[in-house]
Amino acid sequence: MDLTVILFILLGLGGPLAFPVFSWAIGRWYQGTLLNALNEQEKQQNAAFGGHLIGSTSSKMTTLSAQSSVLLHTSIVVGPSMGQMFFMWFKSIFGGRLHSYDVIIEYGRREVTRRLQEQATHLGCSSIVNLRIETSTISFAKNSKSNTSSMEFLAFATGIRN
Amino acid sequence: MEPPQAISLMLSNVETIPGHSVVSSLGLVTGSTVRAKHIGKDIFAGLKNIVGGELKAYTELLNESRNEALQRMMADANSRGANAIVNVRFATSNVAAGASELFCYGTAVVVQ
Numbered sequence: 001m002d003l004t005v006i007l008f009i010l011l012g013l014g015g016p017l018a019f020p021v022f023s024w025a026i027g028r029w030y031q032g033t034l035l036n037a038l039n040e041q042e043k044q045q046n047a048a049f050g051g052h053l054i055g056s057t058s059s060k061m062t063t064l065s066a067q068s069s070v071l072l073h074t075s076i077v078v079g080p081s082m083g084q085m086f087f088m089w090f091k092s093i094f095g096g097r098l099h100s101y102d103v104i105i106e107y108g109r110r111e112v113t114r115r116l117q118e119q120a121t122h123l124g125c126s127s128i129v130n131l132r133i134e135t136s137t138i139s140f141a142k143n144s145k146s147n148t149s150s151m152e153f154l155a156f157a158t159g160i161r162n
Numbered sequence: 163m164e165p166p167q168a169i170s171l172m173l174s175n176v177e178t179i180p181g182h183s184v185v186s187s188l189g190l191v192t193g194s195t196v197r198a199k200h201i202g203k204d205i206f207a208g209l210k211n212i213v214g215g216e217l218k219a220y221t222e223l224l225n226e227s228r229n230e231a232l233q234r235m236m237a238d239a240n241s242r243g244a245n246a247i248v249n250v251r252f253a254t255s256n257v258a259a260g261a262s263e264l265f266c267y268g269t270a271v272v273v274q
Contacts, residue, residue: 027214058176066180071173077221081214136254158174
C-alpha cells in the first residue's frame with residue numbers, strides 16, 4: 001500500500017480524536033496542578049492558624065462557651081474537561097471506576113472546605129460546628145446532553161467566636 | 163423601586179444562636195431566587211471546560227444569588243419582628259434548562 005494512503009487513513013482516524021485527546025491530556029495536567037496547589041495551601045493554612053476545630057455535629061459543649069456566632073457559607077462550581085467527559089462516556093460502556101470524576105470531586109470538596117476555613121479565620125472564628133456539604137448538578141447549558149458538565153459543592157456551617 | 167436595604171440578622175445553622183438564648187419562635191421563613199447565566203459568561207465557561215477545574219463565573223453567580231436569597235429570608239424574618247434565624251438550610255435545584263433555583267429556609271426567633 002502507498003505510504004500516503006496509510007497517512008490519510010491515520011489522519012482520518014486521528015483527526016476527530018485529536019481534540020478529545022488534547023483536552024483530556026491538558027485537563028489531567030491542569031487538575032493535577034490544582035490539587036498540588038491545594039495541598040500547599042492547606043499546609044500553609046494549618047501552619048499559620050493551627051487548623052480549626054471542625055465538626056459536623058452541633059456540639060452543646062462548644063456552643064455553650066461561645067460569645068457569638070456567624071453563619072458561614074461558600075460554594076464552588078467545578079467540571080471535568082470536555083475530553084475527560086468524552087472518554088468517561090466510553091468508560092461507562094464497561095463501567096468501573098471513573099478516575100477523572102474522582103479527581104475533580106475530591107478537588108471541589110477539599111477546596112470548598114478550605115475556603116470555609118479561610119472565611120472563618122477572616123471573621124475571627126475559633127471553631128466551626130455543624131458543617132454540611134451539599135452536592136448538586138448545575139445545568140446552565142441549554143441542551144440537556146451536557147448537564148453533567150458542572151457540579152456545585154456548597155458548604156455551610158456555624159462559626160463560633162470564643 | 164427603592165434599592166433593597168441590607169438587613170443583618172444573627173444567623174446560624176444549629177438549633178440556637180450560640181451565646182444567646184431563644185425567647186420566642188416566630189415560625190418558618192424562606193427566601194428564594196431563580197437565576198440564569200448570561201451568554202457571555204457561558205461562552206467563557208465553555209472555553210474553561212476545555213481544561214476543566216473551577217468555573218469561576220458560575221461560582222460567583224451562585225454566591226451572589228445565594229446572598230440574595232439570604233437577604234430575602236432576612237427581610238421576611240425582619241417583617242415579623244425577629245432578630246435572629248436558627249437552623250438555616252440551603253437547597254439548590256434545577257427548575258428549568260439554563261436556570262437554577264437557590265432556596266434557603268430557617269426558623270425566625272427572638273433571642274436575648
